[in-house]
Amino acid sequence: MKIGILKEIKKNENRVSMTPAGVEIMAKNGHKVYVEKDAGAKSGFDNDSYVKAGAAIIDTPKEIFALSDMVMHVKEPQPSEYGLIRPGQIVFTYLHLAAEKDLTLALVKSGSVNIAYETIQKTDGSLPLLEPMSEVAGRMAIQEAAKYLEMAQGGSGVLLGGVPGVEPGTVVVIGGGTVGINAAKMACGLGAQVYILDLNPARLRYLNDVMPPNCFTVFSTPESIRRLVMRADAVIGAVLIPGAKAPKLVTRDMLKTMKKGSVLVDVAIDQGGCFETSHATTHADPVYEVDGIIHYCVANMPGAVARTSTLALTNATLPYAVKIANKGWKKAMAENREIALGANVIEGHITFAGVAEAFNLPCERIENII
Numbered sequence: 536m537k538i539g540i541l542k543e544i545k546k547n548e549n550r551v552s553m554t555p556a557g558v559e560i561m562a563k564n565g566h567k568v569y570v571e572k573d574a575g576a577k578s579g580f581d582n583d584s585y586v587k588a589g590a591a592i593i594d595t596p597k598e599i600f601a602l603s604d605m606v607m608h609v610k611e612p613q614p615s616e617y618g619l620i621r622p623g624q625i626v627f628t629y630l631h632l633a634a635e636k637d638l639t640l641a642l643v644k645s646g647s648v649n650i651a652y653e654t655i656q657k658t659d660g661s662l663p664l665l666e667p668m669s670e671v672a673g674r675m676a677i678q679e680a681a682k683y684l685e686m687a688q689g690g691s692g693v694l695l696g697g698v699p700g701v702e703p704g705t706v707v708v709i710g711g712g713t714v715g716i717n718a719a720k721m722a723c724g725l726g727a728q729v730y731i732l733d734l735n736p737a738r739l740r741y742l743n744d745v746m747p748p749n750c751f752t753v754f755s756t757p758e759s760i761r762r763l764v765m766r767a768d769a770v771i772g773a774v775l776i777p778g779a780k781a782p783k784l785v786t787r788d789m790l791k792t793m794k795k796g797s798v799l800v801d802v803a804i805d806q807g808g809c810f811e812t813s814h815a816t817t818h819a820d821p822v823y824e825v826d827g828i829i830h831y832c833v834a835n836m837p838g839a840v841a842r843t844s845t846l847a848l849t850n851a852t853l854p855y856a857v858k859i860a861n862k863g864w865k866k867a868m869a870e871n872r873e874i875a876l877g878a879n880v881i882e883g884h885i886t887f888a889g890v891a892e893a894f895n896l897p898c899e900r901i902e903n904i905i
Contacts, residue, residue, distance in 0.1 A: 578845040629805075630642075652665065668837045
């Protein structure tokens with residue numbers, strides 16, 4: 536199979552979808568890899584390292600799309616790329632379609648095969664291609680919250696860890712999954728008082744067992760969220776419904792009860808955000824204020840630490856990319872349920888229920904296509 540590795544063009548996105556080590560493995564499996572010129576430069580991988588691994592360097596994205604049976608990105612295709620995607624071409628990347636109607640309709644129109652990293656799912660319910668970036672984003676969420684609590688950044692001037700004789704700050708983490716537990720670990724490590732909320736009693740029991748004494752588990756209800764955000768210096772939105780739009784759990788009315796200069800970090804923004812007042816921001820312009828509350832809603836947080844993120848992402852995606860390339864997408868999906876769950880838009884059909892429901896569009900079962 537001919538595989539194209541595209542340079543990211545979303546604003547402030549510095550990652551690349553495959554390292555030279557990944558290219559070498561693809562080449563050893565008999566596949567031809569085309570890498571767009573300077574695609575890996577911002578992650579610390581120059582063109583020569585890709586050539587030594589067996590790739591061919593291609594000048595433009597137009598050529599990459601024309602040459603490749605499967606193209607790989609980190610972020611979703613951008614409007615300038617919509618017209619380059621061919622019928623039957625595999626697009627393997629993070630898609631987050633439930634928050635992107637125009638992209639969804641463009642992919643339907645293209646007749647392409649779109650496999651989303653974020654909905655590939657194991658039998659235990661884990662999301663192996665989302666987890667490494669969720670780990671990065673969860674840890675970054677606390678770094679950013681701590682930064683924007685500084686008065687020079689418009690925050691309330693609270694040090695999350697406090698100092699002897701001064702009580703620490705309070706962090707509320709909504710969602711106890713991968714993002715949530717990583718955010719809570721970081722906040723606990725700083726010495727903050729941390730509350731982590733989740734709907735799953737079994738998950739809360741697990742968190743109660745593994746988290747340090749300054750972390751308190753709370754069953755998530757509208758009442759518990761209302762009560763805790765009033766006390767919070769920082770709130771981390773870490774909820775996820777795989778492939779579907781995030782629920783709005785912190786309302787505009789709740790903001791009015793919060794302490795001025797506190798910080799909301801919405802890690803769910805790729806799926807539409809879990810705060811009513813959220814809208815996507817960028818690393819170049821990451822925050823805005825509503826009712827005196829700072830909102831950090833950067834839609835590609837791991838892009839700020841591109842070297843770490845690219846290495847972690849390739850480790851996770853490469854085994855699936857190899858299976859798709861070795862077997863072709865139909866056989867790979869027929870033999871591997873995890874890959875089949877990654878199918879979002881296939882040859883003109885929406886095949887992921889959460890995406891169809893988000894836009895009130897019909898959904899075709901992937902089993903009827905493969």
